[in-house]
Amino acid sequence: MDGDYIIGGVFSIHYIEKIMVHDYITMPEPPSCTGGINSRELLFSRAMIFAIEEINNSTELLPGIRLGYQIHDSCASVTMAVRVAFRLSNGQDPVFHTGDKCSQSGMVMGVVADTGSSSSISISRIISSFNIPQVSHFATCACLSDKQQYPNFFRTIPSDRFQADALAKLVKQFGWTWIGAVRSDTDYGNNGMASFLKAAYREGICVEYSEAFYRNDPQSKIQKVADAIRRSTAKVVVAFAAAADMKVLLEELARDPPPPHQWIGSESWIADPQFLRFSFCVGAIGVGIPGFVIPGLRDFLMDLSPSEVAASPILTEFWEGVFNCTLEKSENSVGAAAVKKDCDGTEDIKMLHKPYTDTSQLRITNMVYKAVYAIAHAIHNAVCERTNFTTQCNKHTRLESRQVLTELKKVNFSRNGYVVSFDANGDPPALYELINWQKNKSGVIELVTVGFYDASMPIGQEFRIIRNLTWMDGGMQVPVSVCTDGCLPGTHKVLQKGKPICCYDCKPCPEGEISNVTDSPDCFPCPREFWPNAEKNTCFPKPVEFLSFDEVLSIILAVFSVGGACLAIITAAVFFHHRTTPIVRANNSELSFLLLFSLTLCFLCSLTFIGAPSDWSCMLRHTAFGITFVLCISCVLGKTIVVLIAFKATLPGNNMIKWFGPLQQRMTVVSFTFIQVLICTIWLVVSPPFPVKNLTTYREKIILECALGSAVGFWAVLGYIGLLAFFCFVLAVLARKLPDNFNEAKLITFSMLIFCAVWITFIPAYVSSPGKFTVAVEIFAILASSFGLILCLFAPKCFIILFQPEKNTKKHLMKKNQL
Structure with missing residues (x-):
């Protein structure tokens, strides 16, 4: 249609370019399109015509100016798109005009093109040389946002960069980490999938396979892609493909439907009603352009008279195809009358169920509508001026496409409730609907809007789900698609x-x-x-471990400890009751009572090692042990010295006994004990023992024990005890051959032997025993040495006192001496 200013349009009304066989003898025919008409693309072209007629009837936008249009079919072919681009650039005037007033009927001020990214790239590279602006309704390749390469390109549909992010976040939203990917082997598919994979890897998503194909590829290659889907373990398939390519793939899959898969679709096909016939894709979900209502469009589409149809080869082909009849005087009727009846005028387009007649969800159609209005507003801003309350437009203004390109960058208007504007890259704001293929109650698959994606929202809040989704095979549970089932807590x-x-x-x-x-x-x-x-x-x-009173081991040791103390007290009582008898008097009763007292303390001091360590218990247990044992050994040492001196005193001329009387014996015991008290005092003052949590012996539990503080102090206390015991043992060995009535020396020798053996074996056992058993070993050493002393020194005497009183006489003792 002619007009004051022309807007070009390019749509893929056919999907197949006619293959030409050149014989190099005759001039080749110009390229042409063949195959069936894509009624959806026909709808786009009709929507462009509707928008232009609506603008021409408007009194606000371009008043007094009539827009014309040139609409071409690119048949989704780059070759055809290049040819169309040259036609749009050259104009349609048959002759050259001279003079000041040149015809403007062929001037294209802007182009609405194209459906595919590859063909849009080809068109842009050609018409950009003439500064003709291009506004695409469906080319989403992110590469087209590069203003260095495509300075004249704009679009009303968001870039694939936003779509790729949306699809990756959609996959992540439902926990899918193992997916398959298929794409068109075109600029749209390759660039879009590259952006998607980059975003997917950021989200931690892995791809089992990534296959590329094109609708004109050999059937074997299409089948290879289909087989990859059939045998894959990934339950989710992301398809970043053009509608024409996707149709070929789904038709191949339909021959041998694969196991149920969760399809994730790009906006190029997910909202296309023609694909709803592939029932194995039920549950598919993807991002789609929001649907809008264009008032009056349906009436315009349905208002097709036979004469109007007959005047257009495209409409004629469409009419004859959907009604299976032949219009009179139609070029297409030649050779077709044998298989088609004549159209009789009763055909009603309103009864058709085709994408052409479906205006319930105008998505891409609205992108076409917005593109036409964007170019119209740019022309309006270039040729119109507002004076007072009216707008004046000069249709004779010599308008150049460069001016329209400049004004197009600044357009910002609202139409039917939506805003149209472009950023610095020529892209609109990114807003998508989430489209889900759901079966209705009748079992028919429908496109259902289940949510929205807004790229301008904060991270994590881009998605808004408004209703329940249907998943693969019509299920209501979110499918699982992972390479490995999730590792449970406790594993990695x-x-x-x-x-x-x-x-x-x-x-x-x-x-x-x-x-x-x-x-x-x-x-x-x-x-x-x-x-x-x-x-x-x-x-x-961690459980805290120490030798507590409620343990069996502690109870046994405590029983032996108390039992030993009771034994010492009983022995003292026996000695006290028979204190006047010769056997008691002959064995230095004063030191014997003091020794029994110290042994009682030795037995009882082991109780301080049981229970939770504290500051006081740690200091008490080691010092009490050291002092009581020194007191005990001092008494034994005193008894040994007395035995030796008593034997020597019986020799003529020896008066040593007067130098080691009771006072000297007491002073000896006190002196030896005082040295140990002094060592313990220095230890407690300088670096005393203290409670500590031992975290190194066992990793799984805490040993509550007493740290030595100063190891030198501990081994000094222990060494001093050992020194006295060794000295006592040596003296007892020297006195071992004394007469039988002084056989206490032999008992002391044996008791010291047991004592030294116990404490010599104690050292490696103490060092190697872990945890609370270190304390148990120390208690055992105390009890063993204490029992050794009391049994060796007092058991024979008590046996005689209690069970052989006839031997507890001075006469019997003297008689044995004479023997």
Whole structure:
């Protein structure tokens, strides 16, 4: 249609370019399109005509100016798109005009083109040389946002960069990490999939396979892509493909439908009603352009008279195709009358169920409508001026496409409730609907809007789900698509060699470490005073271990300790009751009573080692042990010295006994004991023992024990006891051959032998025993040495006193001496 200013339009009304066989003898025919008409693309072209007629009837936009149009069919072919681009650039005037007033009927001020990204790129590279602006309704390749290469390109549909991010976040939203990917082997598919994979990898999504194909590829290649889908383990397939390519793939899959897959579609095909016939794709979800209502469009589409149809070869082909009849005087009727009846005028386009007549969800159609209005507003701003309350437009203004291109960058208007504007890259704001293929109650698959995606929202809030979704095979549960089932808490992921990061083995956490989330990449150690539970998913406080009174071992040791103390007291009572008898008097009763008292303290001091260590108990247990044992050994040493001196005093001329009387004996015991008290005092003042939590002996529990403070102090106390015991043992050995009535020397020798043996074996046992058993070994050494002393020194005497009183006489003792 002619007009004051012309707007070009390019749509893929056919999907197949006619293959020409050149014989190089005759002039080749111009390229042409063939195959069936795509009624959806026909709808786009009709929507452009509707928008232009609406503008021509408007009194606000371009008043007094009539827009014309040139609409061409690119048949989704780059070759055809290049040819159309040259036709749009050259104009349609048959002759050249001279003079000041040149015809403007062939001037194209802007182009609405094209459906595919590849053909849009070809058109842009040609018409940009003439500064003709191009506004695409469906070319989404992110590459077209590059203003260095495509300075004249604009679009009313968001860039694939936003779509790729939306699809990646959609996959991540439902926890799918193992997917398959197919794409058109075109600029749209390759660039779009590259953007998607980049975004997917950022989200931790792995791709099992990525296949590219084109609708004109050999059937074997299409079948190869279909087989990859059939045998894959990934349950989710992301298809970034043009509608024409996707149709070929789905038709191939329909021959041998694969197991149910969850299809994720790009906006080029997910909202196309023609694909709803592929029932194995039910549950498919993807992003689509929001649907809008264009008032009056349906009436315009339905208002097709036979004469109007007959005047247009495209409409004629469409009419004859959908009604299977032949219009009179139609070029297409030649040779077709044998298979088609004549159209009789009763055909009603309103009864058709084709994308052409479906105006319930105008998505891409609205993008065409917006593109036409954007170019019209740019022309309006270039040739019209507002004076007072009216707008004046000069249709004789010599308008150049460069001016329209400049004004197009600044357009910002509202139409039917939506805003049209372009950013610096020529892109509109990114807003998508989430489209889901759902079966209605009648079993018919429908396109249902289940949510929205707004790229301008904060991270994590881009999606807004408004209704329930249907998943693959019509299910209501979100399908699972992972390479490896999630690792439970208590385990962590170990990557499989040569596999993507989503394929891994689940290994239990090492000892002392936990993981408390699913699919944990690593385990982390518990705090020092905590330890994992059996499942290794939670840290619990470590059990605190010490030798407590309620343990069986502690009870046994306590019984022996109290029993030993009672034995010492009973022995003292026996001695006290028979204190006047010769056997008691002959064995230095004063030192014997003092020795029994010290042995009682030795037995009882072992009780201080049982129970939770505290500051006072740690200091008390070691010092009480050291002092009481020195007191005990001092008494034994005193008795040994007395025995030796008593024997020497019986010799003529020896008066040594007067130098070691009772006072000297007491002073000896006090002196030896005082030295130990002094050592303990220095130890407690300089670096006393203190309670400590031992976290190194056992990793899984805490040993509450007494640290020595100063190790020198501890070994000084122990060494001093050992020194006295060794000295006592040497003296007892020297006195071992005394007469039988002084046989206490032999008993002392034997008792010291037991004492030294116990404490010599104690040292390695003490060092090597872990945890609370260190304390048990120390208590055992105390009790063993104490029992050794009381049994060796007092058991024979008590036996005579209690069971052989006839031997407890001075005469019997003297008689044995004479023997």
